[in-house]
Amino acid sequence: MEPTHAALPKTTATRHAEALKWIAEIVALCTPAQVHWCDGSEAEKTRLTAQAVTDGVLLPLDQERMPGCYYHRSNPNDVARVEDRTFICTPTKAEAGPTNHWMEPATMYAKLRALAAGGMRGRTLYVIPYLMGPPGSPLTKVGIELTDSPYVVLSMRVMTRMGRVAWAELGDTGAFTRGLHCTLAIDPAERWIAHFPQDNTIISTNSNYGGNVLLGKKCLALRLGSWLGNREGWLAEHMLIMGVESPSGEKTFVAAAFPSACGKTNFAMMIPPEQYKGWKIWTVGDDIAWMKPGADGRLYAINPENGYFGVAPGTNVTTNPTAMDTIAKDTIYTNVALTPERDVWWEGKGAPPAALTDWQGQPWTPSSTTKAAHPNSRFCAPMTNNPGLASEANDPQGVPISAIIFGGRRATTFPVVMQAFNWAHGVYLGAMMGSEMTAAAAGTVGQVRRDPMAMLPFCGYHMGDYFGHWLDVGKKLAHPPRIFHVNWFRKDAAGKFMWPGFGDNMRVLKWIVDRCHGRAIGEETALGWLPGPQEIDLAGLKDYPHERLDQAQRIDHQEWERELAMQEELFTLLGARMPKELGYERELLRSRLGL
Ligand code: OXD
Ligand code: MN
DSSP: OOOGGGGGSOOOSSOHHHHHHHHHHHHHHHHHSSEOOOOOHHHHHHHHHHHHTTTTSSSSTTTSSSTEEEOOOOOTOOOOGGGGGGEEEEEEHHOTTTSSSEOOOHHHHHHHHHHHHHTTSSEEEEEEEEEETTTTTTTOOEEEEEEOOOHHHHHHHHHHHEHHHHHHTTTTOOOEEEEEEEEOOOOOOGGGEEEEGTTTTTEEEESSSSSHHOOOIIIIIOOOOOOOHHHHHHHEEEEEEEEEEEEOEEEEEEEEETTTTTTHHHHHTTTOTTTTOOOOEEEEEESSSEEEETTTTTTTEOOOOSSSEEEEOOTTTOOHHHHEEEESSEEEEEEEEEOSSEEEEEEEHHHHHHOOOOSOOEEEEOOOOSSSSOOTTTTEEEGGGGTTEEEEEGOTTOOOEEEEEEEEEEESOOEEEOOOHHHHHHHHHHHEEEEEEOSSSSSSSTEEEGGHHHGGTTTSHHHHHEEEEEEHHHHTOOOOEEEEEEOOTTTTTTTSSOOOGGGGGGHHHHHHHHHHOOOOOEOOOOESEEEOOOOOOTOTTTTTOOHHHHHOOOOOHHHHHHHHHHHHHHHHHGGGGGGGHHHHHHHHHHTTTOO
């Protein structure tokens, strides 16, 4: 069938003229055999899932033990985000800044149009209307993704509010983000993840890994989101959002940015240790926060997502029992290993079964030298499965944020926890976030890979301007969140971690919450506010004397001298667009340290 505009909507899904015109253009370009307008219903999910199983896109897992769970393998050449194929296509390179790959929009469009032409022949084009954010929120955005992948449809249904709800929010004239995903031959040489901020458009070609094809997540919610936020006065951040409830029922909301794969999901779903009876962590989100100053001068946050697209390896009943509950049903697993009983397994889940099929479909046994699950294998689960889901997760107003936590992965220099003196100092701490290379990572030992605010791969514009935007937002807040920096990864001379991490991070979190409410006294140091002696409660922590924490908190002047010198690299890279306030913060720190 040769699709024509007339073949388009015999549907009353939307009367949005601009959306209809664009969808018709893409249909004419990609020439699919059929167009499916997703409505987001259960019946649609059932039909598409059955079709995906018939087509071999999904494999049903043991439906008795894991109801509604399915297994998918992506092409082995597309298993993670591809930063070198990710482009910000602003009219000038300067707008994208030195930390992004850039291509002139007309050149990129021409390349992508040529690739997409006839690229869906014989296939179905799915029209996915979706919301990033709860319906009715002033922060929520509408996206429309056109894709030829049923895996994308079923995953977007988990990760976003998808279907009729999005058409209703869009109305006849609302703004929306255009997203086009063409699977094509999954050819890595022609894989492009292209963002056109000025056109509110994303195009992904030759791709099938979630991070590259679920266009609402990193592409809209962070790259275009950060660009839109800069224009519209809000922040799109790579942050979890959690509610910390005390035994007296006080709820304090916290947002935290850690680099990818540094435990955001675990932290957002933490179970406090025994001694913290009556304390409860509620998850609002595990990956992305959209935050805007409210009329009362506080910063309000929503989680634009509706599900969790988490890294499976390392997830187990000890590291994250909440996640294990969450992924027990209605979950799509990608690139994990498969047991003969059609259960899933990954490194760090528990003892390996005697025989498995690995993520590439090959037989695997515990004596194999390869990984059974891909290190970036994923679960995709609805947030409503989370037994610790915050009741505010769907609140259109969002939650008021009392603390923002930045977290680095630093073997040296940074204490386990410190508090910034003020907003500008906090922005400086966030801007200098990073990970220290260890022998296990490529690079020079001791070198720091900066990942400012965990946004290096996700900031859709010049990072210097981004820091400037952060400083501006602070000026609009009569009651700004307090800003903290944590480092769960400091090591001793023997290379041992100096802080136990995981559930014991609750001890640090309690100090943070107490600081927000003016309850912890703290100690003023050159770095910022640190917990006073014995202020972090270590009761019940076996074989962990207070001296060890004191060691983990120590300020080593030599290390700081080296750190401040290394920070120069980021200042030089961002040049004149680096806000001068951040330079002043560095100088102030230098003089406080007496360097
Ligand atoms: C990431 C992710 O890469 O959340 O940060 O998938
Ligand atoms: Mn992430």
